[in-house]
Amino acid sequence: MSNSAGTPGEITRRQMLRRIGLTALVAGPGAGLLSACATGGSPAATSSAAPSAAAATSAANPFGVAANAPLEVVIFKGGLGDSYATEVHEPLYKKAFPQAEIKHVATQQIAQTLQPRFAGGDVPDMIANSGTDLMDNAALQQEGQLLELAELWDAPSIDDPSKKVRDMVAPGTVESGLITGKPYVMNYVFSAYGLWYDSALFEKEGWTPPKTMEEFKTLCETIKAKGITPFAYAGSNASYYAYWMILISAAKIEGNQLLLDIDNLVDGAWQRDSVKQSAAAWAEIGKYMDKSFEGLIHTEVQTRQNQGKIALYPSGSWLENEQKSQTPEGFKYALTPTPSVTAADKLPFEAIRAAAGEGYIVPSKAKNPKGGLEYLRIMLSKEGARGFTEKSGNITVVTGAADGLELSPGNASLSAAQTAAGQNIVTYNSFEGWYKELETELRKQTNALMFGRISAEEFCEKMQKAADKTKADSSITKQNRTV
Amino acid sequence: MRHDKHPVAAGARSGRAPLVTRVRNSRYPFIAGFLAAPVVLYVVFVISPYVQAFYIALTNWKGISANPQYIGLENFTRLFEDEVFWAAVRHHGVLLLVVPLVTIAIALFFSFLLNLSGGQKGGQMTGLWGSKFYRVVFFLPQVLAVAIVGVLFRAIYRPDETGVINSMLAKVGLDPVGWLIEPDLALWAIMGVMVWQAVGFYVVLFSAGMSSIPKEVFEAAALDGAGRFTLFFRITLPLLWDTMQVAWVYLGIAAFDAFALVQVLSVDRGGPDNATTVLPLEIWRTAFNFSKFGYASAMGVALFFMTITFAALTLRVTRRERIEF
Numbered sequence: 001m002s003n004s005a006g007t008p009g010e011i012t013r014r015q016m017l018r019r020i021g022l023t024a025l026v027a028g029p030g031a032g033l034l035s036a037c038a039t040g041g042s043p044a045a046t047s048s049a050a051p052s053a054a055a056a057t058s059a060a061n062p063f064g065v066a067a068n069a070p071l072e073v074v075i076f077k078g079g080l081g082d083s084y085a086t087e088v089h090e091p092l093y094k095k096a097f098p099q100a101e102i103k104h105v106a107t108q109q110i111a112q113t114l115q116p117r118f119a120g121g122d123v124p125d126m127i128a129n130s131g132t133d134l135m136d137n138a139a140l141q142q143e144g145q146l147l148e149l150a151e152l153w154d155a156p157s158i159d160d161p162s163k164k165v166r167d168m169v170a171p172g173t174v175e176s177g178l179i180t181g182k183p184y185v186m187n188y189v190f191s192a193y194g195l196w197y198d199s200a201l202f203e204k205e206g207w208t209p210p211k212t213m214e215e216f217k218t219l220c221e222t223i224k225a226k227g228i229t230p231f232a233y234a235g236s237n238a239s240y241y242a243y244w245m246i247l248i249s250a251a252k253i254e255g256n257q258l259l260l261d262i263d264n265l266v267d268g269a270w271q272r273d274s275v276k277q278s279a280a281a282w283a284e285i286g287k288y289m290d291k292s293f294e295g296l297i298h299t300e301v302q303t304r305q306n307q308g309k310i311a312l313y314p315s316g317s318w319l320e321n322e323q324k325s326q327t328p329e330g331f332k333y334a335l336t337p338t339p340s341v342t343a344a345d346k347l348p349f350e351a352i353r354a355a356a357g358e359g360y361i362v363p364s365k366a367k368n369p370k371g372g373l374e375y376l377r378i379m380l381s382k383e384g385a386r387g388f389t390e391k392s393g394n395i396t397v398v399t400g401a402a403d404g405l406e407l408s409p410g411n412a413s414l415s416a417a418q419t420a421a422g423q424n425i426v427t428y429n430s431f432e433g434w435y436k437e438l439e440t441e442l443r444k445q446t447n448a449l450m451f452g453r454i455s456a457e458e459f460c461e462k463m464q465k466a467a468d469k470t471k472a473d474s475s476i477t478k479q480n481r482t483v
Numbered sequence: 484m485r486h487d488k489h490p491v492a493a494g495a496r497s498g499r500a501p502l503v504t505r506v507r508n509s510r511y512p513f514i515a516g517f518l519a520a521p522v523v524l525y526v527v528f529v530i531s532p533y534v535q536a537f538y539i540a541l542t543n544w545k546g547i548s549a550n551p552q553y554i555g556l557e558n559f560t561r562l563f564e565d566e567v568f569w570a571a572v573r574h575h576g577v578l579l580l581v582v583p584l585v586t587i588a589i590a591l592f593f594s595f596l597l598n599l600s601g602g603q604k605g606g607q608m609t610g611l612w613g614s615k616f617y618r619v620v621f622f623l624p625q626v627l628a629v630a631i632v633g634v635l636f637r638a639i640y641r642p643d644e645t646g647v648i649n650s651m652l653a654k655v656g657l658d659p660v661g662w663l664i665e666p667d668l669a670l671w672a673i674m675g676v677m678v679w680q681a682v683g684f685y686v687v688l689f690s691a692g693m694s695s696i697p698k699e700v701f702e703a704a705a706l707d708g709a710g711r712f713t714l715f716f717r718i719t720l721p722l723l724w725d726t727m728q729v730a731w732v733y734l735g736i737a738a739f740d741a742f743a744l745v746q747v748l749s750v751d752r753g754g755p756d757n758a759t760t761v762l763p764l765e766i767w768r769t770a771f772n773f774s775k776f777g778y779a780s781a782m783g784v785a786l787f788f789m790t791i792t793f794a795a796l797t798l799r800v801t802r803r804e805r806i807e808f
Contacts, residue, residue, distance in 0.1 A: 235664070236750050292642035294750055295664040437773045448756055453666070475543040475554075475775055 060096075062155040062377075063370040068099040071371040072124035074114065076131045077106040079321075080189075080358070080392040085128075088387030092378045093371075100371065109133045118145055123363040125372035129185075130358050137359060141179045147362040149183040152373050158381035165380050170418060171425040173356040173397040175483045186376050187356035188388070190395045192335060192414055193244055194352060195231075195312045196319050198305070199334035199409065207311075209336035211349045213249075213281040216339045220288045223311045231285050232310045234301040235294030235447045240432070240439075241314045242282070243446040248338045248353045250278035251426045255346040263430045264480055265471040270464040279449060279456035281341045286450035294451050306331060320410030321393070333410035335417055351424035352417050356397045427483075434479045441466035533787070540780035546770065551777065558781035568782065570757040571765050572789075574670060575739055578677075578761075579793065583734035586678050587727060590685030593621060595715055597686065598693045599701070618690070622683040629680075633747030636676050640748070664750055666758035673744055673759055681737065685730050692726035693719060728801045732794050739790050742767065762786045 057064040073090065075082040082104075090102050105124065107113045111133045117123055118140070129135055140146050153166035153174050166174050170190055177185030197209065205226065210216035220230035233241045251259050254274035261269040269275075293301055302319075304310045306326050313319075320333040327333070337352045360379070362372035378384045385401035388394070395402055395415050402415040432439045442463060449459040470476055540558055544551030562568050597610040597618055611617075624632065639647040640662035649659035662672040696719065704718050720727075742763035746752055752768070753760030762782060770779035 235755075239751060290643065291661060291664065292659060294755060295640075295642035295661060437775075440768070440772070443751055444754060444756060447751065447754060451664075451755070453756065475545070475777065 059156065059161055061374070063151065063373045065097065065370040065374045066368070067097045069368040069371055070101040070103065071126070071368055071375065072103040072105065072366075073375065074105045074107065074110070074124045074127045076110050076128045076134070077108055078131045080130075080394065082106040084388045084391035088391060089375065089379055089384055092381075092384055092387075093375055096374070096378070097371075111135045118143075118363070121365060123366050125362065125366040125368045126375045127361050127363065128358070129361050134359075137185050137361065138179050140361070140363075141184050145363055145365065146179075146184045147364040147366070147369050147372070149177065149186060149362070149373070149376070152186065152376055152380075153183060155373075155377055158377060158383075165377060168380060168399060169397040170354060170356065170399055171423050172354065172427055175427075176356045177359065178483070185359040185361055186380075187359050188379065188396055189356065189358035190354060190397045190414070190418060191317045191357055192352050192354040192417060193248065193316045194314070194335045194337045194417070195245075196305075196315050196333055196335055196410075197312050198308065199332040199413070200330055201308060201311070202334075209312075209334075210339045212340045213284070216285060220285065224288060228308070229290055229304070229310045230288040231312045231314075232289050232293050232301050232304070233314055233450070234296050234298040235451065236297045238298040238301075239443040239446045239450075241298075242286075242450050243442050244353070244429075245314045245338055246275075246278050246282050246446065246449075247429060248426050249281065249341050250274040251353075252338065252345045252347040252351055253277055253341050256427050259427055259429055260481065262467075263434070265431075265435075265467055265478070267468075268464065270467055271460045275463075276456050276460050277341050279459045283449050283452070283456055283459075286452060289450065291451055294447055302326075312336075317395075317410070317414050320408060333408075334413040335410065336413075337417060337421070347424050347426065350417075350420040350422075351426055352421040353426035353428065354418065354421070355428045358394075430479065430481055435470050435476060437473075437476070438466050438470045536780045536783050536787075539777055540784045542777045543775075544777040544780075545774045546776040554777070558778045559785075561778065562781060562785060567753075567757055567760060567765060568762075568785075571760050571762045574759065574761055575789070577670065578674060578738035578741060579735055581674055582677050582681070582738045583731050585674075586681045586685055586734055587730055589678065589682050590689055590730070591720075591723075591727075593617075593682070594686045594689035594693060595719060598690050599714065599719065600711055618686070621686045624680045625683040627680075629743040630747060632676060632680055633744055636744075637748055640672055663748055663759075664755055666755050669749060669755065669759045673741070673748055676744055676748070677737070677741060681734065685734075688726060688730060689723060692723045696722045724801075724803055728798065731801065732797050735793050735797060736790060739763075739786065739793070 055061065055064045055066050071093065073085060075085045085106075086104055090104060094100065094102060103124075105113070108131060110127065110129055110131055114123070114127065114135060118135075123145075129137060137146065153164065155165050157163045157165050157168045159168065173187060174183050176187045177183050179185070195209070202208070207219060207222065210219050223230040233239065235242075247259065247262070250272075251274075254272065258269065258272065258274055301310065302313065302323060303326060305313045306323065306328055308331075317335065320327075323333075337350060340349045360376060362369055362376065366372055379388070380398055382398060382401045385396040385398035386405060388396055389402045389405055389407070389411075393408060393411065395407075395411055395418065400419060402411070403419070405415075407415060445454065445459050445462050445466075448454045449456065454462070471478075539551065541553060541555060542551035543554050543557075597614040600611055627635075641647070641649065642659060642661040642664050644650055644653045644659050646659065646662075648662065652659060661668065663669045700718060700722070701714065704714055709717065740763055741761045745759050745761050745764050746767075749759040753764050763786070766779045766782045766786070769782060770776050773779075
């Protein structure tokens with residue numbers, strides 16, 4: 001993944017947030033800049049005036065793509081490479097429309113390459129809008145430059161025409177690409193969050209990943225007796241890994257509504273029983289950490305896991321890729337969902353926090369926007385998604401597409417977790433990007449809780465106070481989400 | 484002067500404007516020409532940001548829009564309830580007491596050893612044996628960039644047994660100490676680094692001050708039977724007063740900063756539990772992380788007044804009669 005190779009957690013996470021579409025904060029200035037550039041262009045061609053005469057729609061060609069219309073595809077050539085496009089998706093498109101000529105453009109600087117073209121009105125038909133220099137999707141949408149993708153999600157799937165494309169992907173995928181409530185971005189790469197461990201070590205010792213917090217504590221005792229630290233995170237710069245766990249567990253207890261309410265600054269959301277129970281349970285696990293971890297950074301702690309000194313480490317699915325060069329021979333990354341806290345949890349143990357990332361867009365003023373949509377539909381087919389996983393080493397949002405593929409250990413466990421979770425997906429927290437002040441307070445209080453300086457009660461109380469402060473602060477623009 | 488002739492001739496011809504005025508007149512544009520560039524630069528890059536900060540502090544500017552909204556003193560009233568702000572102010576209080584005091588004490592001691600404690604040799608006061616070498620050693624930390632010092636001390640203070648100090652403690656059978664992770668200890672650990680880094684410069688400063696004290700004064704004192712102790716407290720210290728005053732102001736201003744070290748060394752920037760945070764760090768975070776430039780500017784204005792109050796107070800309180808020699 002472009003966002004992972006060798007980057008420290010900080011950067012990974014920022015890109016992560018961007019990938020899952022939390023760009024609202026920067027949408028304002030971005031739009032201003034863009035409009036400044038765009039003023040030179042003429043306000044001519046709208047999306048309705050597609051130049052290529054639309055062909056009749058059919059079951060095989062739901063968008064009515066003109067068979068001979070050329071297609072221009074722009075791919076961000078970063079960590080994912082671009083062979084998944086040239087060797088998988090483009091040939092698939094060519095197979096469906098043999099007369100169509102495909103122009104492939106690979107770049108590392110999407111914005112520099114495309115901003116002038118958007119301003120001039122000469123835009124490609126499909127863009128992999130990723131990397132450090134991606135264009136601000138929200139700003140593009142505000143300028144009317146993006147094609148709404150509702151048509152894509154409601155189109156019949158290539159694999160099973162009786163199902164819609166939206167039913168073939170992981171829950172939350174469509175939602176992750178919403179801008180002002182409408183789908184504009186197709187997020188393709190599947191990332192999940194949970195506890196990472198060395199399955200080879202666990203197998204050797206006969207340990208199984210815990211399904212409940214009670215089991216977790218018992219396992220911690222067993223692991224500790226072996227002289228290994230059962231659980232750890234880096235307090236110095238990666239405390240958000242720990243608060244992710246707390247919030248995921250709380251969402252499992254109460255359901256995703258809790259995360260919605262926390263994001264929407266609903267009164268008392270932080271002081272609900274679910275948060276208290278989760279915080280208390282994780283504080284218990286925190287007792288198994290060495291207190292020195294508070295002063296260490298992500299890479300220092302992660303190195304200790306690679307050395308077999310730490311059993312379980314909370315993180316996201318980029319971890320395996322990020323650690324590639326440091327992972328010793330025989331170390332097999334595996335992901336396990338966060339353990340259930342109570343027997344009455346709303347979501348099962350298998351439920352996993354997952355998010356779709358790596359956005360693909362179709363410009364509304366493209367010459368062949370129908371072709372762009374069809375290209376995305378091909379990407380979302382089982383064959384297209386499998387090919388992507390084979391070429392780029394990343395799991396896609398297409399459910400079950402990677403089944404039977406030869407995957408890296410981490411990706412294999414991720415794919416298994418994705419299948420096991422099914423519709424039980426814990427959503428992400430948007431407040432992390434919306435309200436940095438609240439997030440900073442959460443980092444502090446998470447360290448205080450996990451290293452035993454405050455109780456779960458105090459944790460909830462302090463977080464509620466911080467949320468109330470954010471809510472009352474007139475200088476902070478309030479955001480809202482409903483899905 | 485080579486140009487003497489010309490003005491005289493010119494003055495004689497016109498029969499007015501005496502020579503001196505003429506020269507002065509031609510000198511003003513000359514001086515102004517030299518001063519203009521630095522003054523313009525200073526106004527543009529130093530004065531105007533200060534003035535702007537005062538204005539921005541009265542707005543809720545988020546660093547984005549061109550027209551910040553005026554909100555009066557709201558940012559300043561908010562400061563009073565901001566516990567992180569007060570934690571930072573408290574830390575500056577501690578820094579202000581400890582860092583200058585400890586640094587000056589150590590620097591004075593060292594520079595006395597280096598310059599005056601070796602007795603007289605050929606009518607000249609000398610330092611201990613090898614003092615030239617030590618002078619270089621003491622100054623070395625000053626040469627290192629703060630960021631490097633930070634990274635260095637992260638390894639030295641690392642909280643587990645791989646840290647430099649803790650591995651030594653482990654050798655004598657002691658448990659590792661969480662230098663930067665114990666809320667009660669973290670600020671002291673950072674102050675230790677500040678002192679370590681500053682001492683060298685003040686050793687050099689005080690050495691220069693000591694060498695400018697006339698040797699006759701020491702001779703006279705020595706003849707009267709003054710020992711090293713008396714020499715230091717009765718002669719050296721009073722005669723160094725001006726230099727120490729300068730050092731105190733410098734160190735005080737440094738105590739109002741400490742941004743880089745806290746940023747690099749502390750747990751999650753200012754932690755644990757706000758135990759090490761300082762105002763410049765909070766200003767930086769509020770502006771660039773929280774996008775609250777107005778509120779950050781209000782903190783900046785507060786810091787500005789704290790700093791000049793300190794400097795003015797120090798110069799006033801420590802004012803003494805100057806001894807000319």
